[in-house]
Amino acid sequence: MSLMDLARSIQDTDFAVALASSGYFYPVIEGTHVLSLALAVGTIIWIDLRLAGITMRGQSFTRLYAASMPVLLVGFGAMFVTGLLLFYARAADVWGSGYFRIKLILLALCLINVLVYHFIVNRDVAKWDTDVVPPLKARISGLASLVLWFSVVTVGRLMAYNI
């Protein structure tokens, strides 16, 4: 069975059909997915901008990071759950979209960037916590995150015209 067959069988389930044809729940789920951006990407950009040495220069990075984390986790949690539901409702349409596949690749790159941050960049954070301009690896990490997340948003929004 191909992935497309699997996607089609998901889209044909009663739950998916009910979700996709709901004039109320579908817009609310999609709206929550879009507006969670304010919490998720809207918060991560501050960590990224600080990492890149662009703004909040000299403020404690670990303090900013700790303060942002709960908001960020709520935001990304909401995006993930609503994103799964949106996928479930129209799995075959979505899987058939080139934008969606690019989005998955970009999300994988985001995940790699997070792992690199945790295992390499963050290791000696105590040394540059309040530096006006963080070390090169931190600046690269912050800029990569900014570019990747704005790219995810771009393909996500364009996808809506494509499915």
Next chain:
Amino acid sequence: MSWDLFNPLVSWLGTSPLGMWMGTSTARIAWLFVFHLFGLILLLGGVVFLSLRLMGLVQRTTAVAVAARPVYPVMTIGLVLMVVTGGLIFAGGAVAYFEGTWFRLKMLLLVAAVVYTFTVFRSVAFADEGRFGQAVNGVAGLVALLLWFGVAWAGRAIAYF
């Protein structure tokens, strides 16, 4: 308030060369929505960050004004981006948009949110530490969140209802 006052302006915009041009391409509108969302990230991200700080939920050890200083310019850039892209999207279907109840609600909330953000909210955010009590700060933050997420939800509703 009589919305009819705006009718001549709306129909002029809708039938202007710009309005006609905007209405001819779905791809153009799609890209404008991408940048509309970028603006939302900058604006609402800043509003969330500052409001939660005022409510005492994040960054309690950083003074509010210190937290607010780098955030306000980015919020302003986000607002300008949203107004410009939103205005162009509106031009592409001015008369139809203008008739919508959700659109009108969004515009009322938007005006309220902008005025509030650059008067009351700004004063509270940049006040000397301890000038206002936690209760005033908290309410100021909550009102900003309600107004801006009200604008955003009314905006989503335009697409559906």
